[in-house]
Amino acid sequence: MIDIHLLEQFHAFAECGTLSAAAEKLHTSQPALTRAMKKLEEDLGVALFVRSKNQLKLSETGIHAAEYAKDVLNADRDFEAKVKAYDRSLKTISVGFCAPVPQTVLTPIINTVFDGMTVSADMSDDALFVDRLKSHEYHLAVLHEDPKDDEIFTKKCGHEDLFISLMPGDPLTFYPEIHLSDLDGKSILLLNRIGFWANFHGDKTPNTTYLLQVDQNSFHELTVNSGYPSFTSSYYLSRGMVVKGKVNIPIVDPECHTDYYLACLTSEKAKYKTFFDRVNETTIR
Amino acid sequence: MIDIHLLEQFHAFAECGTLSAAAEKLHTSQPALTRAMKKLEEDLGVALFVRSKNQLKLSETGIHAAEYAKDVLNADRDFEAKVKAYDRSLKTISVGFCAPVPQTVLTPIINTVFDGMTVSADMSDDALFVDRLKSHEYHLAVLHEDPKDDEIFTKKCGHEDLFISLMPGDPLTFYPEIHLSDLDGKSILLLNRIGFWANFHGDKTPNTTYLLQVDQNSFHELTVNSGYPSFTSSYYLSRGMVVKGKVNIPIVDPECHTDYYLACLTSEKAKYKTFFDRVNETTIR
């Protein structure tokens, strides 16, 4: 077996052209390289260099060997990367969240239950979450609908109701109840990365301008200081996380009242039992 | 860079299941392996084993790592094989011969001219020789026809006439001249590996049984002791290599009189000049 370290040095020489340059690149000395290249030739039993008194050149075989050496070095690098990646994947629990609140509530619980593991959280509309569970891209997912699929095990883990946060005196505050359609035509502040909530953009409110905020701080700043309405939810309201001087009114449309379902592959139910046991219908509320 | 030697030992353990078995396989000691496996884990920064007091098992990551390691080991073995093969190819001169006599005559000359090189000689019908020169499968070839191809440089290097060797008293010995067709219906001894000469088997002699001999000694034994006719040629006759008590009669058909042409790629003419200069029209005769 040819020592990979010799190949590394050989490759450096092939790239640099001189031993001294390669030595500098590898943070070692010329004599060390001279000896290493001799050893490589000896180990292979093949001459790789054309030597003159003060010049070392690759022979024809050496030129080809340098090409071949790259493959070995890449294979070795790949090995290291793959082992590390696999090991990491075993220590990572990948979760898909369909909305911010489940992530906020469940992440600390996951961290407690799966101690020492890295939580990789993803947030988007949950349309693809079942597929991602099946393809093992996610270990766990929080959905806003029960998929009713034999391969997927679910447990209801909470509920969230959407509210609209308005300036006092806004005509809408006098409505007995508010529908999404009542908001049509307004400009509403919206935070990025809100999972499936993003779905009814422009659906019942085609003439609404959503003032999309990428930055959490900017969003908060604007909700507090501007007169624009913004969304909030039962989760925040029940915790008193309200913007002072605003009126929060529930929206009655059914899509603004959602249950959350924690899901995993039925085949992996046992693996995640502890976590499922820690969750119930009122975990998110 | 992960030391390939560690991977080798790791692979052995993965195959053998215990360190002691692997140690025996690798002709080393158990403690050496214990230490090597620790070092591998440390170099990678990844746990590859599940350790109990007196048992070492691959962890899940370890099982995968063992798979990946095979690729690296194969890459390293390939490297060694490819470099050696390439080096060997530079030191090998590959020649296609269309008949045994050119091989007999030219091989010693090649060995003299290309001192230190290995001669790889191939013998078969020369129909494909031009292609093989062009594809660099052959460096040189001896053909029995001048291909008249700009890419191929040729030089006539000799001549050979085919004779039939008969028992005295055979009716054919009284013919003024013999044609191949006169041999039709007879059983004739034939040696294997005779290059293009094999071509007229069954062509003008559809009813002839050729007693094909794979072994040179068997062939010689039979030519001497059996009454069967056999082929011989001007080359052997001019050197007195005749079978006692047999009558050798020339065959008049044109395909039994052939010239030989030494050939190489026109682009490599200079490279083989010395050899071409050593050869002329009477080299093979």
Place this chain on the structure above:
DNA sequence: CTACTTTACGGTATGCGTAAGCATT
């Protein structure tokens, strides 16, 4: 008691850096 892994210990050998030599440009 046997089979296996791991730690401890002492010796060797592998490989490095410094220094010096020598050839070429």
Place this chain on the structure above:
DNA sequence: AATGCTTACGCATACCGTAAAGTAG
């Protein structure tokens, strides 16, 4: 003179084998 390869020498350290300890079946 400057650059570059090679050889010589002394040293550090990495690795090996033997021996011994400890544990599970």
